[in-house]
Amino acid sequence: MSDQVSAAPASTRRSLPPSVTRNLGLVIAFLAICAIGYFTAGNRFASVDNLMTILRLASIVGVVSIGQCFVVTSGGIDLSVGSMLGLATVWATTGATQYYADQTTWLLMVFAALAVGVVGGLLNGIMVAYGKIVPFMATLALMVAAKGLAEWIANRQTQIITVRGFENAFNADPLGIPTLVWIFALVAGGGWVLYNRTTFGRRTVAIGGNLEATRLAGIKTNRHIVMLYALSGLTVGIAAVMMMGRTMAGTSTHGSLYEMDAIAAVVVGGTLLKGGRGTIFGTVIGVLIFTTLTNIFTQNNLPLSVQQIAKGAIIVVAVLLQQYVAARKTA
Amino acid sequence: MVTGEHQDAPLLTATGVVKHFPGAKALDGVDLEVYPGEVHCLLGQNGAGKSTLIKVLSGAHRPDAGVIMWEGNAVAFPNPMAALRAGIATMYQELDVVDGLTVAENVFLGNEVSVAGFTQRSTVHARTTKVLERLGHANISPNTEVGELSAAGKQIVSMARALSQDARLIIMDEPSAVLDSEEVANLFRVVKDLSDSGIAVIYISHRLDEIRQIGDRLTVLKDGKTVANGLPVSDTPTAQIVTLMTGHEGTLEFPPRQDVPFGEVVLSVQDLALDGVFRDVSFDVRAGEIVGLAGLVGSGRSEILETVYGARRATSGHVLVEGKAVHRGNVSAAVDAGMGICPEERKTQGLLLEQSITHNITLSIFDRLAKVGFLDDAAELAVAHQQTDKLGIVPRDPQREARTLSGGNQQKILLGRWLAHGTKVLFLDEPTRGVDVGARAEAYQLIRELAGSGVAVVIVSSELEEVLGLADRVLVISDGRVLKEADASALSEHQILDLIVEGTSA
Numbered sequence: 001m002s003d004q005v006s007a008a009p010a011s012t013r014r015s016l017p018p019s020v021t022r023n024l025g026l027v028i029a030f031l032a033i034c035a036i037g038y039f040t041a042g043n044r045f046a047s048v049d050n051l052m053t054i055l056r057l058a059s060i061v062g063v064v065s066i067g068q069c070f071v072v073t074s075g076g077i078d079l080s081v082g083s084m085l086g087l088a089t090v091w092a093t094t095g096a097t098q099y100y101a102d103q104t105t106w107l108l109m110v111f112a113a114l115a116v117g118v119v120g121g122l123l124n125g126i127m128v129a130y131g132k133i134v135p136f137m138a139t140l141a142l143m144v145a146a147k148g149l150a151e152w153i154a155n156r157q158t159q160i161i162t163v164r165g166f167e168n169a170f171n172a173d174p175l176g177i178p179t180l181v182w183i184f185a186l187v188a189g190g191g192w193v194l195y196n197r198t199t200f201g202r203r204t205v206a207i208g209g210n211l212e213a214t215r216l217a218g219i220k221t222n223r224h225i226v227m228l229y230a231l232s233g234l235t236v237g238i239a240a241v242m243m244m245g246r247t248m249a250g251t252s253t254h255g256s257l258y259e260m261d262a263i264a265a266v267v268v269g270g271t272l273l274k275g276g277r278g279t280i281f282g283t284v285i286g287v288l289i290f291t292t293l294t295n296i297f298t299q300n301n302l303p304l305s306v307q308q309i310a311k312g313a314i315i316v317v318a319v320l321l322q323q324y325v326a327a328r329k330t331a
Numbered sequence: 332m333v334t335g336e337h338q339d340a341p342l343l344t345a346t347g348v349v350k351h352f353p354g355a356k357a358l359d360g361v362d363l364e365v366y367p368g369e370v371h372c373l374l375g376q377n378g379a380g381k382s383t384l385i386k387v388l389s390g391a392h393r394p395d396a397g398v399i400m401w402e403g404n405a406v407a408f409p410n411p412m413a414a415l416r417a418g419i420a421t422m423y424q425e426l427d428v429v430d431g432l433t434v435a436e437n438v439f440l441g442n443e444v445s446v447a448g449f450t451q452r453s454t455v456h457a458r459t460t461k462v463l464e465r466l467g468h469a470n471i472s473p474n475t476e477v478g479e480l481s482a483a484g485k486q487i488v489s490m491a492r493a494l495s496q497d498a499r500l501i502i503m504d505e506p507s508a509v510l511d512s513e514e515v516a517n518l519f520r521v522v523k524d525l526s527d528s529g530i531a532v533i534y535i536s537h538r539l540d541e542i543r544q545i546g547d548r549l550t551v552l553k554d555g556k557t558v559a560n561g562l563p564v565s566d567t568p569t570a571q572i573v574t575l576m577t578g579h580e581g582t583l584e585f586p587p588r589q590d591v592p593f594g595e596v597v598l599s600v601q602d603l604a605l606d607g608v609f610r611d612v613s614f615d616v617r618a619g620e621i622v623g624l625a626g627l628v629g630s631g632r633s634e635i636l637e638t639v640y641g642a643r644r645a646t647s648g649h650v651l652v653e654g655k656a657v658h659r660g661n662v663s664a665a666v667d668a669g670m671g672i673c674p675e676e677r678k679t680q681g682l683l684l685e686q687s688i689t690h691n692i693t694l695s696i697f698d699r700l701a702k703v704g705f706l707d708d709a710a711e712l713a714v715a716h717q718q719t720d721k722l723g724i725v726p727r728d729p730q731r732e733a734r735t736l737s738g739g740n741q742q743k744i745l746l747g748r749w750l751a752h753g754t755k756v757l758f759l760d761e762p763t764r765g766v767d768v769g770a771r772a773e774a775y776q777l778i779r780e781l782a783g784s785g786v787a788v789v790i791v792s793s794e795l796e797e798v799l800g801l802a803d804r805v806l807v808i809s810d811g812r813v814l815k816e817a818d819a820s821a822l823s824e825h826q827i828l829d830l831i832v833e834g835t836s837a
Contacts, residue, residue: 197705197706198701198704198705198706199697199698199701199704199705199706200704201706202690202697202706205686206683206686206690206694209683209684209685209686210679210680210682210683210684212679212680213674213679213680213681213682213683213694214683214694215642215662216640216642216662216672216674216680216681217666217694217695217748218662218663218665218666218667218695219663219694219695219698220663276683276685276686277685
């Protein structure tokens with residue numbers, strides 16, 4: 001059909017691999033935002049201290065976004081991450097958990113948070129893969145239920161962490177970089193390797209590209225979908241631990257609306273909502289774009305409401321840009 | 332119809348139409364002349380420019396050079412709506428009907444009848460019913476949601492839309508590709524009715540036998556040029572058409588069978604049944620043998636294939652590969668046991684369209700090539716090169732996205748996937764659907780070679796000629812039962828059709 005039409009231009013635009021050119025625009029957008037920050041707030045913006053502030057701000061939602069990136073690439077979506085994060089902090093900070101953690105080790109609280117995250121993810125995955133419930137509804141159900149469960153357990157109270165070892169572990173700044181940022185860097189790096197270099201990543205992209213074809217090629221798609229949501233749950237658990245470390249408390253309001261921030265970061269970063277193509281690097285930049293923007297607005301004492309309007313505009317512009325690039329590619 | 336001379340003036344004349352795309356000339360001087368009330372067949376291999384020509388005629392593309400005369404006046408349609416208003420309607424392969432709307436709403440889509448913004452349901456319904464009656468499909472209710480209709484029903488809706496707009500030329504892009512034989516017969520009847528009432532039809536198809544049945548005249552495109560303009564169908568031998576299309580001599584022929592004895596039984600299907608679909612299906616396939624399942628759409632032939640492969644869970648029965656039972660309803664177990672499938676719907680069931688040839692070929696083995704979960708790009712690329720060379724996949728660039736390839740080359744990607752996997756049993760469901768005539772002979776040759784190398788092949792095709800030409804042994808399927816099993820050489824198309832007719836009436 002259109003063989004001849006598409007055959008020729010391939011060679012002319014082969015100078016840079018598509019992953020680089022796609023992320024290039026994103027990096028330029030990010031640098032432009034940084035430039036705005038520098039011109040409006042000067043050295044208050046461009047300081048090492050402020051850089052760390054931005055990174056710390058980005059780290060928790062960043063970790064959740066890495067998990068979300070995998071799910072979205074597979075053609076799914078995980079709306080439960082925000083309330084699951086809250087639930088994980090609550091579960092890990094109940095009187096009982098803290099009592100046993102005091103008796104043994106603070107790591108018990110970490111395990112509790114991770115376990116809650118993973119179990120929630122498994123639940124999502126089983127609903128999607130074996131229950132054949134559309135991801136939007138399955139994870140919406142867990143989002144609502146987890147919120148309720150967290151409020152019920154905590155009795156709508158904020159549970160202060162008193163386990164001493166826990167606080168010490170998160171107050172250290174190895175090499176002058178906050179622990180939270182280290183964790184984000186590790187998760188992002190690990191995520192990049194998992195996505196780009198492993199069979200797990202390839203299966204994820206294949207499923208997002210064409211679920212039926214992947215299944216007929218002999219890949220255990222249902223099992224992989226469960227693992228994908230479990231991975232998202234694991235990142236939620238890690239983010240919950242980070243949140244507890246930052247606030248020294250557990251409450252059902254932790255992580256509120258993180259699902260929206262994470263999805264926005266993933267999509268702005270260049271991952272297709274319909275699945276089949278994603279980017280971990282882009283997701284990290286997506287997160288940084290939003291947190292840097294927040295930082296600039298705070299530096300300039302602009303109200304939160306203006307900031308949200310700007311966020312909305314960025315999402316629209318980013319998606320328009322994506323579509324424009326996609327249309328040019330097929331033309 | 333008339334052959335050759337026409338008293339009437341031509342309805343549509345295209346002269347020297349040229350259309351460039353960045354880096355390629357899709358149309359390079361196309362001539363076409365269509366008269367009122369004729370069925371004009373447009374032929375050409377994939378890439379010959381048929382689709383581009385349709386898009387130019389229907390206003391989706393603007394030509395770079397050349398003249399299009401419509402009813403004696405030079406026209407330049409700025410968009411498809413303008414062409415439709417002038418009287419040219421197009422039915423694309425991907426039918427442009429909206430599943431969520433009713434038949435009536437679809438027929439008047441973009442042309443809603445309304446008073447002060449309120450749709451006039453009764454007027455619309457009455458007019459829709461009238462158009463459907465004219466198409467001989469009064470059985471379709473204007474209230475039905477289009478999503479509930481079959482592909483054939485959707486085509487009727489698409490045609491009804493064209494008629495409701497007073498189209499005088501309807502362009503049909505491979506309308507039979509999505510239909511089974513009964514539906515095709517019905518389509519032909521409708522096309523005949525249309526042409527009898529003076530509407531011209533440009534009919535595009537890969538199937539030469541169809542063109543013989545309904546075409547009045549034919550125009551052949553090759554490499555963006557018209558190589559035959561308005562030949563009368565009845566006086567043009569098939570060999571000449573094939574020669575015009577491919578540019579070299581030759582007809583559609585099946586490679587000769589080799590007299591090599593088959594090996595051991597590789598696949599053994601025993602008393603397989605799927606409730607409500609088929610039952611008592613048993614057959615063996617030996618290494619090097621090609622077994623064909625012949626039957627109409629709805630006979631259960633594709634379902635049998637899918638159940639043996641584990642894509643559907645059998646209610647009872649066993650599938651054995653080399654004597655070992657394969658877990659029921661489990662595709663990955665089937666693949667591990669040595670089965671592979673090239674499914675009927677290549678694009679939705681077979682390929683990762685947006686991904687590279689390499690990733691498509693290694694989809695079933697990247698796991699095996701990987702080292703403790705880490706991908707081995709070099710090994711994958713080597714496999715891809717090996718298969719593209721062996722199968723002659725064009726282009727040779729393994730980084731190209733699968734969607735940019737022609738149907739024949741896409742099918743080769745799937746074959747390459749299973750060759751790389753070392754498949755012992757290969758299921759081919761409609762292996763030449765969407766593959767053009769020139770590439771078919773090559774596909775047949777490949778399938779034969781595959782069997783020759785010791786693979787057990789099971790093939791399903793709605794074209795009986797293909798089943799008989801390729802298979803060594805044929806199972807005739809009707810209504811979920813195996814009616815007959817015989818050597819292909821002992822069966823003819825007529826016998827099979829007779830069997831099926833008797834079988835279903837019994």
